[in-house]
Amino acid sequence: MTLSLEDAATVLADNFAPWVLELGLRVVRADEERTVLLLPWSQRLAREGGALSGQALMAAADTATVIAVSAARGGFVPMTTVQQSTSFLRPVVGADVAVSVELTKLGRRMAFAEITMTPEGAAQPAARASTVYALLG
Secondary structure, X not given: OOOOHHHHHHHHHHHOOHHHHOOOOEEEEEOOOOEEEEEOOXXXXXXXXXXXXXXXXXXXXXXXXXXXXXXXXXXXXXXXXXXXXXXXXXXXXXXXXXXXXXXXXXXXXXXXXXXXXXXXXXXXXXXXXXXXXXXOO
């Protein structure tokens, strides 16, 4: 199954806290194979020294996983994060970040995903994450 970009944007708008929406995430792909959200660069999200904060990248990865599960299931279902592990590889300064999710396993009650966060124009990712979700509905 696949969500249209409009449907994926609706899942994003309807199911996240206002502070998550303030990240400005935009869905650019949402299908069974891969989901990609764009995290736009913002000085508001930078920490001292000018690099994008790890908290913003972690929230983007978490949010993108919900969109990926929704795309694979054909719509939003209630779910909760069980585990998230994030490795930061290099700083992001002044660049939008593509947050790309691949579901490695989607069961009836659990979902597992690998997320790569790559700054625009970069050959290598700035961060990687893995997530586990419990599907509640």
